[in-house]
Amino acid sequence: MLAVDEALSIVLQNAQPLETEEINFHACVGRLLREDVVADIEMPPFPRSAVDGFAVRAVDLAHVPARFKVVGEIPAGTFPDFRVGRGEAAQIMTGAPVPDGADAVQMVEQSRLDGDHVELFEAVQSGQNVAPRGSEVARGDIVLRSGTRLDPPAVAVSATVGKTRLVVGKRPSASVIATGDELVHPSKLPGPGQIRNSNGFSLAAQCTQAGSSTHYLGVAKDTESSLEELIRQGLGDDLLLLSGGVSMGRFDLVEKVLEKLGVRLLFEAVALKPGKPLVFGLSNDGTLVFGLPGNPVSTMVTFELFVRAAIARLEGASHPVRPLLKAALGAKLANRGSRRAFLPGWVRSDENGALLAYPIATRGSGDIVAFSKANALLIVPEDRDAIPTGDDVRFYPLDSFLHKEDQWQAGNHKS
DSSP states (O other), X not given: OBOHHHHHHHHHHTOOOOOEEEEEGGGOTTOBBOSOXXXXXXXXXXXXXXXXXXXXXXXXXXXXXXXXXXXXXXXXXXXXXXXXXXXXXXXXXXTOBOOBTOOEEEEGGGEEEETTEEEEOSOOOTTTTEEOTTSSBOTTOEEEOTTOBOOHHHHHHHHHTTOOEEEEEOOOEEEEEEEOTTEEOTTSOOOTTOEEOOHXXXXXXXXXXXXXXXEEXXXXXXXXXXXXXXXXXXXXXXXXXXXXXXXXXXXXOHHHHHHHTTOEEEESOBSEESOOSOEEEEOTTOOEEEEEOSSHHHHHHHIIIIIHHHHHHHHTOSSOSOOOEEEEESSOEEOOSSSXXXXXXXXXXXXXXXXXXXXXXXXXXXXXXXXXTOSEEEEEOTTOSEXXXXXXEEEEEOTTTTTOOOGGGGOSOOO
16 A cells, blocks of 8 residues: 555656647636747837826926926827927826836826816826836746646736747546446436446546546446446546446456556555545556546545646646645544545635634545535644644645635634
8 A cells, every 4th residue: 555645656657748739829728838938029118107197207396286288198009209308298098108208107196287288296206107118028038938827817928929829738638437336327316225426427527627628438337348348448548537446345346457458557555545445557558547436535535636636747737736735723633544634624714814724524435515515635644643723734725725605614614
């Protein structure tokens, strides 16, 4: 049984980045950039006004109030063909070029316009409310680095430097198979001994959210022939994920069928709670194969810790593992056994902005409803059976960490 860190290292060693592809910049959100993007112009390309107001020579406002002759108006998108001289001002809009001769802009709120003259009531320093040419970015500067996970600001940057096509990592393809004779479709009422299939659909959703193109292949029965048929289909993708059938029971056949189909198993158990029966292997064609536990919470936790990192590495991420954060425990966190535990928790900030973490009561690795309330996984190390209230706890932030809105579900811990 491998330690968590050792198992993760094996997964990442075998996840080789895929090829790249070129896409339109406006479709890049969520993708991983695989090239540096450089500025083709200076930004701003001219001295730019930061406010609506009047462009002046700062020296002329040494004594206020002061009266100026207005010699022109400069809307954004135009370029002035005049200079501002002594005792003169130009009315200017935010984003417009500051005319020659002027070295500052006074805000319109500090002015009173009177025909072709303006009275200004407050002094300005040279350079005030003006962004100098090239002060933000010089031509040739790298504005987006390879390895960046692209977001809406990256779209704006790409547009600003005229980079309308971006080289990104290809999206990994993933196949998902649920296993078990007991599974019925969620639309059906389970009969005696049956349960609704949640794992197949939750895994497919996790894959899509993590950035893969996902193929849900359905449910394999607890027979070698049924498993073999679906696994053969899934081995055509970059990743193959199976849930269930990897424990020690008579009908846990996944490992046997995988080996029959040429998958080289690299580990079969991890010192993790929940998620001990975790299988990972590599097909002859390089497909990463994960046999995940059948309990719903174990399935989702092992995906977060191992599969998500593998997908990011396949895209080309040099740092594919989500960083752990730290919070003070608001209630005691206990763990039985010697495996590293990742337990559902709710993390919030107190009135001073400090992070507090609260365990969420759960009845075990089948309690998906309790897990759905979490915005983080609270970590109890292998060498501890409890962390007392007030001590720091490391936690793995889930995707919902910053924006989960259903805070009422997490208990009575007021925000």
